[in-house]
Amino acid sequence: MPFEKWTRISFRHSQTTPREENDYDSGVFTCQLLRILSQGEEDDFGFSQVDIPYLRRRMIWEIGNVELRDDP
DSSP: OOGGGOOOOOOTTTTTSOOOSSSSOHHHHHHHHHHHHHTTOTTOOOOOGGGHHHHHHHHHHHHHHTOOOOOO
16 A cells, blocks of 8 residues: 555553653564554553563564463
8 A cells, every 4th residue: 555545543541651761672662562552451551661581582482383372
């Protein structure tokens, strides 16, 4: 689709969205935010910077096993 036909959307949770506290976890934050939004759970993001080491290992497991986990 041409860029001119894109529709702008407003993200209403900009104040409650988890924020990274360094310069190297942005990929994990982005993947987790998109995962949560795609599942329709945008009212509770449920993670912060302290969860990133676990979430990174979980993502590696999911990619390696070609399977998404349901546990938190």
